[in-house]
Each structure stands twice: as C-alpha cells, then as structure tokens.
Amino acid sequence: MKKSLLLIFTILLPLFNFSQDLSVTQKVTDDSDELNTAKIVIDVQGGQAPYQYFWSEKSVDTKTSVINGATEGKEYSVKVVDANGKEKELTFEVPTNSVPESMSAAFAPVVGFMDTYFFFDPFHAIGLYDNRVKDENGVVLKNPNGTDRTIKVPFMVIWLILGALFFTLRFRFINFRGIKHSLDLVRGKYDDPEAIGEVTHFQALATAVSGTVGLGNIAGVAVAVATGGPGATFWLILAGLLGMSSKFVECTLGVKYRTLEEDGTISGGPMEYLKKGFAERGFKGVGKGLSFVYAVIIMLAAFAAGSMFQANQATAQLSSVLGVGGIAKTFIGIGIAVIVGIVIIGGLKGIAKVTEKVVPSMAALYILMCVIVIGANITEVGSAFSLIIDGAFNPQAIYGGFLGVLVLGFQRAAFSNEAGLGSASIAHSAAKTKHPVSEGFVALLEPFIDTVVVCTLTALVLIFTGTYQGEEATGSALTAVAFGKVIPGASIFLTIAIFLFAFSTILTWSYYGVQAAQSIFGETKLVTNIFKIVFLLTVVLGASIGLGAVIDFADMMFLTLAIPNLIGLYMMSGSVAKDLKAYMAKVKSGEIAKTK
The missing domain is CATH 1.20.1740.10 (Amino acid/polyamine transporter I)
Structure with missing residues (x-):
C-alpha cells in the first residue's frame, strides 16, 4: 500500500508546482577599456529547467544565458521563461569604464533618433508590404532570439x-x-x-x-x-x-x-x-x-x-x-x-x-x-x-x-x-x-x-x-x-x-x-x-x-x-x-x- 501511494505521489508531484519562484539576476564584467568587451551572465534560480532566454539582441540564441562582447553604455533586456511558462524580464545598462565607451554611449541616442526619423521604412509604415522574411513555403523565418526576421527599405x-x-x-x-x-x-x-x-x-x-x-x-x-x-x-x-x-x-x-x-x-x-x-x-x-x-x-x-x-x-x-x-x-x-x-x-x-x-x-x-x-x-x-x-x-x-x-x-x-x-x-x-x-x-x-x-x-x-x-x-x-x-x-x-x-x-x-x-x-x-x-x-x-x-x-x-x-x-x-x-x-x- 505504501509503495502504491509513493508511486502515485511521484507521478502527481510534477503536476503541482512546488518549485521556487523564478529569480533572475545579471552579472556584468568588463576588464578592458576597449569597446564591445563586456560580458553579461544571466543567473536563474528557482522555476523549472530548461530555461529559454529571449534577448533584445536579435543575434543571440534563446538557449544562451551569456553574451560575450556586449556594448558598454547600451541597454539590454532579457526575458527568461522556464519549462512551466513562468517568465521574468530584466532590463539593464552595461556601465562604461573609459572615454571611448562613454563617447560611444553618448552618440547612441542620436543614432537611434536618426534611424527612426531619417532611415524609417515608408513602404512598410503605410502597409504596402509585409516586411517579414518568409521561406518558399510561406513560413516566417526567425532571428536567433526568436523574433520574426524582417527587412527594411530605408x-x-x-x-x-x-x-x-x-x-x-x-x-x-x-x-x-x-x-x-x-x-x-x-x-x-x-x-x-x-x-x-x-x-x-x-x-x-x-x-x-x-x-x-x-x-x-x-x-x-x-x-x-x-x-x-x-x-x-x-x-x-x-x-x-x-x-x-x-x-x-x-x-x-x-x-x-x-x-x-x-x-x-x-x-x-x-x-x-x-x-x-x-x-x-x-x-x-x-x-x-x-x-x-x-x-x-x-x-x-x-x-x-x-x-x-x-x-x-x-x-x-x-x-x-x-x-x-x-x-x-x-x-x-x-x-x-x-x-x-x-x-x-x-x-x-x-x-x-x-x-x-x-x-x-x-x-x-x-x-x-x-x-x-x-x-x-x-x-x-x-x-x-x-x-x-x-x-x-x-x-x-x-x-x-x-x-x-x-x-x-x-x-x-x-x-x-x-x-x-x-x-x-x-x-x-x-x-x-x-x-x-x-x-x-x-x-x-x-x-x-x-x-x-x-x-x-x-x-x-x-x-x-x-x-x-x-x-x-x-x-x-x-x-x-x-x-x-x-x-x-x-x-x-x-x-x-x-x-x-x-x-x-x-x-x-x-x-x-x-x-x-x-x-x-x-x-x-x-x-x-x-x-x-x-x-x-x-x-x-x-x-x-x-x-x-x-x-x-x-x-x-x-x-x-x-x-x-x-x-x-x-x-x-x-x-x-x-x-x-x-x-x-x-x-x-x-x-x-x-x-x-
């Protein structure tokens, strides 16, 4: 009888989520004064493995918890999703340590402004075409970070x-x-x-x-x-x-x-x-x-x-x-x-x-x-x-x-x-x-x-x-x-x-x-x-x-x-x-x- 109860409890245990709340923290290190040398490590506690990492950077894979060569002065965000669908999102900025890093960070908002207003895609903005990239079967291709791959006509x-x-x-x-x-x-x-x-x-x-x-x-x-x-x-x-x-x-x-x-x-x-x-x-x-x-x-x-x-x-x-x-x-x-x-x-x-x-x-x-x-x-x-x-x-x-x-x-x-x-x-x-x-x-x-x-x-x-x-x-x-x-x-x-x-x-x-x-x-x-x-x-x-x-x-x-x-x-x-x-x-x- 005891063995039967133990077996039932073991089977039903995963159905009851007794796991700890999902906790996500980031650690940023940068031992160089050169640009793009920072390292970001995401530490996840609790929740249910495996975890997926949805980064703001299109080139970073959803299985990756580490970014090497991060840009100093830039804002990053990552949404961590566990096996049960629980999610936690972090937004943070990589600190600057040198004049080149600070100078690059100062220009970043200007670049963003110019990209928005001078290099926007007018055809997509007025709905003339679907800017998503599709394969020969019409399936939308994805970026490594899980977002839809798109094109832009500046x-x-x-x-x-x-x-x-x-x-x-x-x-x-x-x-x-x-x-x-x-x-x-x-x-x-x-x-x-x-x-x-x-x-x-x-x-x-x-x-x-x-x-x-x-x-x-x-x-x-x-x-x-x-x-x-x-x-x-x-x-x-x-x-x-x-x-x-x-x-x-x-x-x-x-x-x-x-x-x-x-x-x-x-x-x-x-x-x-x-x-x-x-x-x-x-x-x-x-x-x-x-x-x-x-x-x-x-x-x-x-x-x-x-x-x-x-x-x-x-x-x-x-x-x-x-x-x-x-x-x-x-x-x-x-x-x-x-x-x-x-x-x-x-x-x-x-x-x-x-x-x-x-x-x-x-x-x-x-x-x-x-x-x-x-x-x-x-x-x-x-x-x-x-x-x-x-x-x-x-x-x-x-x-x-x-x-x-x-x-x-x-x-x-x-x-x-x-x-x-x-x-x-x-x-x-x-x-x-x-x-x-x-x-x-x-x-x-x-x-x-x-x-x-x-x-x-x-x-x-x-x-x-x-x-x-x-x-x-x-x-x-x-x-x-x-x-x-x-x-x-x-x-x-x-x-x-x-x-x-x-x-x-x-x-x-x-x-x-x-x-x-x-x-x-x-x-x-x-x-x-x-x-x-x-x-x-x-x-x-x-x-x-x-x-x-x-x-x-x-x-x-x-x-x-x-x-x-x-x-x-x-x-x-x-x-x-x-x-x-x-x-x-x-x-x-x-x-x-x-x-x-």
Whole structure:
C-alpha cells in the first residue's frame, strides 16, 4: 500500500508546482577599456529547467544565458521563461569604464533618433508590404532570439535611388551616352589653360574619386555580399550606373554657381548652388537655410566619416599586421596626421597634386590584386555570374528575399559612390573650365570607377573564391581571407591598399570640411587654420580609440546630405537640361573644339 501511494505521489508531484519562484539576476564584467568587451551572465534560480532566454539582441540564441562582447553604455533586456511558462524580464545598462565607451554611449541616442526619423521604412509604415522574411513555403523565418526576421527599405536609400533614376530619364541616359566625351575631357583634349579654376579636369576627378573610393569598397562590399549573397552585386552595379546621372547634375551646378575669391581660390558645391540657385527662383530664404544645413552636416561628416572613421580603420588594419596596439595606435595616428597636415597646407592644389598620383597607384594595385585572384579562379566564371543573376532575381530566403537583396545592393552603392550627396561637386567646382556642363561629364565617371569597377571587383573576388559564405571573418578581414587564398602575403598588400584609400579620403574630406567651415563662419585664414587643426586632432583621436556608435553616427550623417542636396537638384534640373543642350550644340558646331 505504501509503495502504491509513493508511486502515485511521484507521478502527481510534477503536476503541482512546488518549485521556487523564478529569480533572475545579471552579472556584468568588463576588464578592458576597449569597446564591445563586456560580458553579461544571466543567473536563474528557482522555476523549472530548461530555461529559454529571449534577448533584445536579435543575434543571440534563446538557449544562451551569456553574451560575450556586449556594448558598454547600451541597454539590454532579457526575458527568461522556464519549462512551466513562468517568465521574468530584466532590463539593464552595461556601465562604461573609459572615454571611448562613454563617447560611444553618448552618440547612441542620436543614432537611434536618426534611424527612426531619417532611415524609417515608408513602404512598410503605410502597409504596402509585409516586411517579414518568409521561406518558399510561406513560413516566417526567425532571428536567433526568436523574433520574426524582417527587412527594411530605408527612406534615405529610396530618396537617393529615385533621384538617380529620375535624372537618368530626365537627361536621356547621359550616364551612357556621355562616357566617350567624358573620357576626352579627362584626357585633356578640351583643356583650356586660360579658363578659371585651380585644378585640371583630371585632378578634380582624382580628388573627388579619392573621397569616394575608400574602405567601403573593401569592407562594405564584403558585408553586402556576405549578408545579401551574390545577387546583391547586380543591384550594386545598377545603382552605380544610375548614380552617374546624379553626379552629372550636381557637379554641373557646382561649377555653374561657384565663386571666385579675391585670392584666386574657388568656393563651390551645394553650399553655393543651393543658396544662389534658390535665390534666382525667388526662394532666397529657403536656399540660405538649405545651404546652412548642408554646410553643418558636411562639416560634421568630415570630422566623423572623413577623418575619425578612416584613421580608425587604417590604424586597425596596420596595427593588426604589425602586431601592435595601445599607445602604438596613437603614434600611428600622429604619423598619419603629420603627413596629412603637410599636404593640406597647400590647399586644394596641394591635395590635387598628391591625389592625381596616389589614386591611380592605389587603384592599379587593388585592381591588379583582384584580377590575379579572379584569373586564378577563371574556371568559376560561369557559376559565379550564374549566382549573381539567380541571386538578384530569385534569391534564397536566408538573404532576405528579393527585396532584401535589392536593398543591400542599393544601400552599399549609396554609401560608396556618394552620388546625390553633393560632396564631390565641391572638388569639381575648382576645375579649370569655362563650361559647367563639361565638369558634369567628367564627374559621371566617378560612380563608374568607384562602384561599377572597384566595388564589383571586390564582390567578384569574394564570389569566385567562395569566401562570401562559411567564414567567421567579416568586413575587410573577409576580403583579406579571399585574397589570401591565392596571393601569399595578401594581408600586406591589402593593408597598403587600405592605408592609401583611407589617406586619400582624409585629404579630400579635409578640403570639403574647410569649404563648409568657411561657408558657416566666414572665409578667413583663422577659420581655415582652426578647422585644419581640429581636423588633424580628430585623425589622432580616431586612430587612438574605438568608435562604436560614432561610426553609425558618421554613416547616417553622411547620407542625410542627400536631403537638402536632392531638393536643390530637382529644383534646378531644368536649367541644367538647357545648359546641356546648348553645350552639346557648341561641341557639334565646333565652337567648343578639342585643343589636343
């Protein structure tokens, strides 16, 4: 009898929940001053095992109670659910221990605000599509933390691509029919030594290209292809081709509305054409407002994206190869700042003399490396291009479906070639020419070089070698793995390329920043010198510390340039169309003739 009662009690015991109340606590440790080195451990007492952990971080699995590499200053939440359905939720913030951690934490709310209001998905917001990612059977895919996997079509990407498409149609595919004439201009066949300006067509192109061809061509493309698959390459190329038309319009306007200063230097770019162009149309106040907003944004972008980010990534790559860290990074930053300082003392002419030599050299080095890798895997050419086409129009659900792949390709192109942002028009405004449209032709080559050539080659290297999948490395490290499969010591050559890319970008953005500062505070030597000193200090700062959310802020600030700029381009596109028609008539009649 006793045995029977004991057996019944044993069977019924689990039905009565005598377990302790669920108790959940967190322990956060961080033994380093570097970013993203904190460790979170969740301790669960009571309840009924096994437990599930539903984290706020999409990438953390529901079986995981520990996060390594947590971000300092960031708020985390976790909901613990036991086997009986009892749940307990914790929300906490990882404390900061150093200046870099505090700085990153300070920028995080700003990044969140910009993401909400400038990078929202308007199509999903008004219910035009279901943003959940589904497999071929219609089943919604899940993130590791158990939430639905979704895609996002950011407003800024739509804004840029629609602008590029509009200008391509408005100017009857100038991005294709204008290439031959643009090459003649770059080769100096129409150079006029008596024309107003500081630099030649080629120097202006080299300077602007040095500002666009950078780390995004190496690290950014690797992220796009690894995340969106080979199909992202197709949309990246298409976005680059469309962006050529945006460049044509903004750089034509840059020369048309430029100002010749008393000392012979040129002031141009969106700060000038927004102000003067709107004034011509009776909207002086609007133009001044847009010009001021643009100047503030691009000056901040010069510090964050053009200086700190470039110095940070170049130093990280160099210190990794050399096996150094700590104070050595500061000395590397000082070295970069000294070299940059020597060059920018000479203004745009000094920058142009360097970029016209550095840009062809770094491009040739990188393209040669890509060609070697592709050549070694030439037997994969058929399958590689098949993956690109199939991946573009019939992508796997794991890559986010058709819309997810398309957005990744478009977004990477927008980040890389700056078409529609107006920044390149600042450099092109100083070109020696009597005809604004001629510089528009020169500028349309930039997205072709940056995106259609360099970005595409990076993508092909990853696809031909199969490195885009199954590797733990990300960004430039993933690209290095791909090169390393064919070229011995590839990391050294890639480090040289990355350093040159970053160095030339810093040079160009120093000039953009100076022009913005002068537009805001006045065109005086004091303003110029103060900006250059602060800019060089940010180079050292960027090289010395981790940036965290500062990088996200730089990216977002960078793309918001498109808001005031594209408003101006739409408004003034009619006058550019008239100028183009008049210019081409003069070329055909021989009034504008080749000089060589």
